[in-house]
Amino acid sequence: MGESIPEKKSPRENSKHEPEWLENYRAKNLEVVSERPVRKSKYTSISRLEALLNAGNPGKGVLPKATGGGITIIPLEKALLEMPERLEKIFSREEKPKDQFEAFVNANFSSGFVAVIGKNAGKENIEINAAFSGNVCVKNIFIVERGCRAIVAEKISGNGNALVNETVFIEDGAEMVFLKINTHEGGMVEGQQCILQNNAKLENFSSWFGGKLSRGKTTTIFDGNGAEGKDLFVLLGKGSANFDLNYISVHRGTNSSSHAVFRAVLKDESRNVFDGMIRILPSGGKANALLECHSMILGEKASSNQIPGLEIETDDVKATHSATVARIDDEKLFYLESRGIAKKEAEKMVVKGFLESVVFMLNEKARAAIEAQIEKSL
Numbered sequence: 369m370g371e372s373i374p375e376k377k378s379p380r381e382n383s384k385h386e387p388e389w390l391e392n393y394r395a396k397n398l399e400v401v402s403e404r405p406v407r408k409s410k411y412t413s414i415s416r417l418e419a420l421l422n423a424g425n426p427g428k429g430v431l432p433k434a435t436g437g438g439i440t441i442i443p444l445e446k447a448l449l450e451m452p453e454r455l456e457k458i459f460s461r462e463e464k465p466k467d468q469f470e471a472f473v474n475a476n477f478s479s480g481f482v483a484v485i486g487k488n489a490g491k492e493n494i495e496i497n498a499a500f501s502g503n504v505c506v507k508n509i510f511i512v513e514r515g516c517r518a519i520v521a522e523k524i525s526g527n528g529n530a531l532v533n534e535t536v537f538i539e540d541g542a543e544m545v546f547l548k549i550n551t552h553e554g555g556m557v558e559g560q561q562c563i564l565q566n567n568a569k570l571e572n573f574s575s576w577f578g579g580k581l582s583r584g585k586t587t588t589i590f591d592g593n594g595a596e597g598k599d600l601f602v603l604l605g606k607g608s609a610n611f612d613l614n615y616i617s618v619h620r621g622t623n624s625s626s627h628a629v630f631r632a633v634l635k636d637e638s639r640n641v642f643d644g645m646i647r648i649l650p651s652g653g654k655a656n657a658l659l660e661c662h663s664m665i666l667g668e669k670a671s672s673n674q675i676p677g678l679e680i681e682t683d684d685v686k687a688t689h690s691a692t693v694a695r696i697d698d699e700k701l702f703y704l705e706s707r708g709i710a711k712k713e714a715e716k717m718v719v720k721g722f723l724e725s726v727v728f729m730l731n732e733k734a735r736a737a738i739e740a741q742i743e744k745s746l
Contacts, residue, residue: 386448387448387452387456389456389459389460390448390456390459393459393474394474394475394476395475396464397465397471397472397474397475398471398475400464400465400466400467400468400471400475401468401471401472401475403468404468405466405467405468406467406468406469409612409641410673411612411639411641411673412610412612412641413610416581416610417469417557417581417583417612418468418469420529420531420555420556420557420581420583421468421469421472421531421557426478426502426503426504426505426529426531427501427502427503427504428478428479428504428506429479429480429481429498429500429504429506431443431481432481432496432497432498432499432522433496433497434483434494434495434496434497435494435495436489436492436493436494436495437488437489437491437492437494438485438486438487438488438489438490438491438494438516438518439483439484439485439486439489439494439496439518439520440483440484440486441481441482441483441484441496442481442482442484443479443480443481443482444479444480444481444482444507444508444509445479447481447482447509451482454511455482455509458509458511458535458537458563459535461537461563461589461591462535462561462563462589463561463587463589463616463618465559467585467614469557469559469583469585470533470557470559470585472531472557473505473506473507473531473532473533473557473559474507474533474559476505476531477505477506477507477531477533478505478506479504479505479506479507480506480507480508480509481506481508481509482508482509482510482511483496483508483509483510483511484511484513485510485511485512485513485516485518485520485544486513486516487513487514487515487516487517489516489517489518490516490517490518490519493519493520493521493733493734494518494519494520494521495520495521495523495737496520496521496522496523497523497525498522498523498524498525498526499524499525499526500524500525500526500527500528500530500532500552500554501526501527501528502527502528503528503529503530503531504528504529504530504531504532505531505532506531506532506533507532507533507534507535508532508533508534508535509534509535509537510534510535510536510537510546511537511539512536512537512538512539512542512544512568513539513542514539514540514541514542515541515542516539516542516543516544517542517543517544518543518544518545519544519545519547519731519733519734520544520545520546520547521547521549521734521737522546522547522548522549523549523551523737524548524549524550524551524552525551525552525553525578526552526553526554527552527553527554528554528555529554529555529556529557530552530554530555530556530557530558531556531557532556532557532558532559533558533559533560533561534558534559534560534561535560535561535562535563536560536561536562536563536570536572537563537565538562538563538564538565538568538569538570539565539568540565540566540567540568540592541566541567541568542565542568542569543568543569543570544569544570544571545570545571545573545730545731545733545734546562546570546571546572546573547573547575547730547734547737547738548560548573548574548575549575549577549737549738549741550574550575550576550577550578550579550582551577551578551741552578552579552582553578553579553580554579554580555579555580555581555582556579556581556582556583556584557582557583558582558583558584558585559584559585559587560572560574560584560585560586560587561587561588561589562586562587562588562589562597563589563591564588564589564590564591564592564595564596564597564624565591565592565595566592566593566594566595566621567592567593567594567595568592568595568596569595569596569597570588570595570596570597570598571597571598571600571730571731571734572586572588572597572598572599572600573600573601573602573726573727573730573734573738574586574599574600574601574602575601575602575603575738575741576602576603576604576605576611576613577604577741577745578609579609579611580608580609580610581609581610582609582610582611582612582613583612583613584611584612584613584614585613585614585615585616586599586601586614586615586616587615587616587617587618588615588616588617588618588626588628589618589620590617590618590619590620590621590624590626590652590655591620591621592621593621593622593623593624594621594622594623594624595621595624595625596624596625596626597617597624597625597626597627598626598627598628598729599615599617599626599627599628599629600628600629600726600727600729600730601613601615601628601629601630601631601632601642601726602631602632602723602726602727602738602742603630603631603632603633603634603640604632604633604635604723604742604745604746605632605633605634605635605636605638605639605640605670606635606636606638607635607636607637607638608636608637608638609638609639610638610639610640611632611638611639611640611641612640612641613630613640613641613642613643614642614643614644615628615630615642615643615644615645615659616644616645616646616647617645617646617647617657617659618647618649619646619647619648619649619652619655619657619685620649620651620652621651621652622651622652622653622654622655623653623654623655624652624654624655624656625655625656625657626646626655626656626657626658627657627658628644628658628659628660629660629662629726629729630642630644630660630661630662630674631662631663631664631722631723631725631726632662632663632664632672633663633664633666633719633722633723634663634664634665634666634667634670634671634672635666635667635670636667636669636670637667637669637670638667638670639670639671639672640663640671640672640673641672641673641674641675642661642663642672642673642674642675643675643677644659644661644674644675644676644677644689645659645676645677645678645679646659646677646678646679646680646687646689647678647679647680648679648680648681648682648685648687649681649682650681650682651682652681652682652685653682653683653684653685654684654685655685655686655687656685656686656687657685657686657687657688658687658688658689659676659688659689659690660689660690660691661674661676661689661690661691661692662674662691662692662693663692663693663694664694664695664696664719664722665693665694665695665696666695666696666715666719672693673693674691674692674693675691676689676690676691677689696715696718696719697718700714700718701714701715701718704717704718716746719746720742720743720746723742724739724742727739727742
């Protein structure tokens, strides 16, 4: 058994001036931590992941640097004073965590920020650079306001152990392309909840190009009617890196649609598990949901496990999933080598094409940053 998970004696210790609703929020998450819902796994060492939560007292995160117009970033502590009712509504629409990792960050975050993206944000892409030094435990909120059509790229880098939860709240009719490019080199526990209101649209792209031990979870909540979401995931594992990745789409509103695609390339002795779920609630009639999981194995000791699933609680819906794990296609390599391309370069071309097939599903204006990172990482 691993070490016990540290717990705060009281959520009030995180701040002397937090509103009561936030204290209750922390307390409910602390209950989940105490229960330790996830105790073992066939594919991942839960005790190793829990050790990331035991890494000592985290420092406070710093406000990230942002370029591009139409975005305002303020410390979470200040936002709680300036917009408490707005934040209370957002926190109340989150899904309750079903694992101790996401719940731990919600219960114990010591800092964070709120980014408000207004309707004037669509003139140019927004880039946010979040660099972590040492251990941190933070909670970040993105608010995408009505009338907004924004492309946001968040680049995450640094070392140490980063415990980060983010909530993306997309208001009625707003549209967002959100890219997360993760090159963090330490251990990481990362949770993301995206909450879509009526007729909101989201293209959410999450990518991992570094790290030693990572636990990631994306929850996309179709809270309003007519919401549309596309969740795309790219992973390039190297060395002995271990990734435990989770995804769930929660359809609360009617006439919602989701499409999730996961693609991973595992080199050397790297490992990953992708646990994906489509969940359609009784209120989610006429939902249309698709989940695809595909991995390419390059190393003899590398491995990948895909676990797609469905939970459907109403009729008149469409929901399907698929999963594949395969090694590089020898016929494609032979075709390229027969045209004078060296084997290593041919392998690179095949891998690049495999990953970029997901990138091409993005808005064309958002692709450049991801394509550059793939090229750099191969």
